[in-house]
Amino acid sequence: MVAPMAESLIVLEKLVKRYGTETVLDRVDLTVAPGQVLVVIGPSGSGKSTLLRCLARLEEIQHGRILIEGKLVSRGSEDTGPLPDAATLHALRNEIGMVFQSFNLFPHLTVIENVTLAPRRVMGVSSAEAEALAIELLTRVGLEDKRDAYPSRLSGGQQQRAAIARALAMRPRVMLFDEVTSALDPELVGEVLKTMRGLAERGMTMLVVTHEMGFARDVADDVIFMDHGVIVERAPPNRIFAEPAEPRTRAFLERLLERDGGSRRT
Amino acid sequence: MSDFQFGRIVEYLPDLINDAWQTLWLSVTSVTLGLVLGLVLALARLSGRKLFDWPAYAYIEFFRTTPPLVQIVWLYYGLPGLFGVDLGAFGAAAAALGLNIAAFFAEIFRAGIAGVDRTQWQAARVLGLGWTDTLRFVVLPQAARKVLPPTGTTVIYLIKGTALASAIGTPELLRVGQLVANETFRPVETLTIVAIAYFVLTYPIALAFHALERRFAADRA
Numbered sequence: 001m002v003a004p005m006a007e008s009l010i011v012l013e014k015l016v017k018r019y020g021t022e023t024v025l026d027r028v029d030l031t032v033a034p035g036q037v038l039v040v041i042g043p044s045g046s047g048k049s050t051l052l053r054c055l056a057r058l059e060e061i062q063h064g065r066i067l068i069e070g071k072l073v074s075r076g077s078e079d080t081g082p083l084p085d086a087a088t089l090h091a092l093r094n095e096i097g098m099v100f101q102s103f104n105l106f107p108h109l110t111v112i113e114n115v116t117l118a119p120r121r122v123m124g125v126s127s128a129e130a131e132a133l134a135i136e137l138l139t140r141v142g143l144e145d146k147r148d149a150y151p152s153r154l155s156g157g158q159q160q161r162a163a164i165a166r167a168l169a170m171r172p173r174v175m176l177f178d179e180v181t182s183a184l185d186p187e188l189v190g191e192v193l194k195t196m197r198g199l200a201e202r203g204m205t206m207l208v209v210t211h212e213m214g215f216a217r218d219v220a221d222d223v224i225f226m227d228h229g230v231i232v233e234r235a236p237p238n239r240i241f242a243e244p245a246e247p248r249t250r251a252f253l254e255r256l257l258e259r260d261g262g263s264r265r266t
Numbered sequence: 267m268s269d270f271q272f273g274r275i276v277e278y279l280p281d282l283i284n285d286a287w288q289t290l291w292l293s294v295t296s297v298t299l300g301l302v303l304g305l306v307l308a309l310a311r312l313s314g315r316k317l318f319d320w321p322a323y324a325y326i327e328f329f330r331t332t333p334p335l336v337q338i339v340w341l342y343y344g345l346p347g348l349f350g351v352d353l354g355a356f357g358a359a360a361a362a363l364g365l366n367i368a369a370f371f372a373e374i375f376r377a378g379i380a381g382v383d384r385t386q387w388q389a390a391r392v393l394g395l396g397w398t399d400t401l402r403f404v405v406l407p408q409a410a411r412k413v414l415p416p417t418g419t420t421v422i423y424l425i426k427g428t429a430l431a432s433a434i435g436t437p438e439l440l441r442v443g444q445l446v447a448n449e450t451f452r453p454v455e456t457l458t459i460v461a462i463a464y465f466v467l468t469y470p471i472a473l474a475f476h477a478l479e480r481r482f483a484a485d486r487a
Contacts, residue, residue: 056392093394104389108407108482117403118393170393 009034009069009205010055010174016063016076017050017229024050026229027064032174037206039216039237042226043252048209051226052176055207056098068092068174094122097172101179103159105151105166111138112147115166122170130169137165141195157188161195168199175199177208213256217241225249272455278446285442286463292360292438293425293467299364300424304371309401311376322372329369335430338362342434359431359438367424374420378413379405411482418475422468439463 063076310322432441443460
């Protein structure tokens, strides 16, 4: 076992996640350095979304450990050993932001209310301060004119950008994107990817589960290929797309290229 | 059968109005108790913990399946004998009706809260919102919209149900109506006036719930 690296923002050690008897993540190891953008690809059911959900602590893990900034935040429920302490969890509760495929905006709140709710309630920021931050973020994602609209009045792309602004309002150190463009009409995908590129350029640490290979090629520091609950291969995009080391990666990429006809651009 | 004659009943109108207030007050007390307890029971049932879920389940089924009239009698005659607690006629009626209606509210609220998509809880969780804040700012406002129509119906049902309090002598509309009917020998007219009084009490509540529904719906238009 390698000693925990001080420079790693996130460390996953031997993560095992099961639903009943089905093993969804099978001893997954992963390290993420600050500022890294990792794109996770793989067939459906390969465990990529579950990986993000475990990191966001939406799922319990059966074995393994999750460390953020070297501090334990999650431990396998069937393991023994120290549990994360409450103070650490409290201190790190805002470290990870997540954006979902289905946006999950709060439908009864306006865009700006969606963005300001958590800063006000969780961080105790004043309404004025929360609004100022929200307006700054909404401007960054190009939604300043939609601040008082309800989510149902927005296009899918606008809703997803609002969801990104909402997550950023908690000033997370890591952003998780779980197939955030998969539910969008094709013409709306670009605006969301553009927002994500902007975020990467600002140095945000990101884990992105996506089928957008153009995004992976341009933005990712590393691409991770997952299959059947394991990380099969991790490599920089130019290498993994040009000459994948593993046959399974190659087979997956070939199928993807056939489907898209190589024409999909972002 | 003679024609309707309302003449003599007019003398009793001040009594009827006074007791309409009693009915209203009884309703307000028991609805308030029922709403608060109903929400607690619904959350207990949804907690996923047997320690909370099972007692709530037992409570709800017990109060849903036994007659409210009997529950009133238990509290009025039973409590003083068993526990030395005397709530008085109004107190016993308000408590019994509140405890009873709580079981119905609990089932309505449970369905409403469970009907809010799980992804809303997850979105709140990754933002760091705690259970109470998630409930208060995210889930309950969305559940409220779904539960308004059945809640309104249940409130109206309860207001008319307050007539059961007459069984233990609580002054309220129906009881006074019966007394007036006995004195005037005009039961049909008297009870018609009583019915109108119930309508005057309940219809604004129906309107208020419709208005609330529209307001909640407008939020998302």
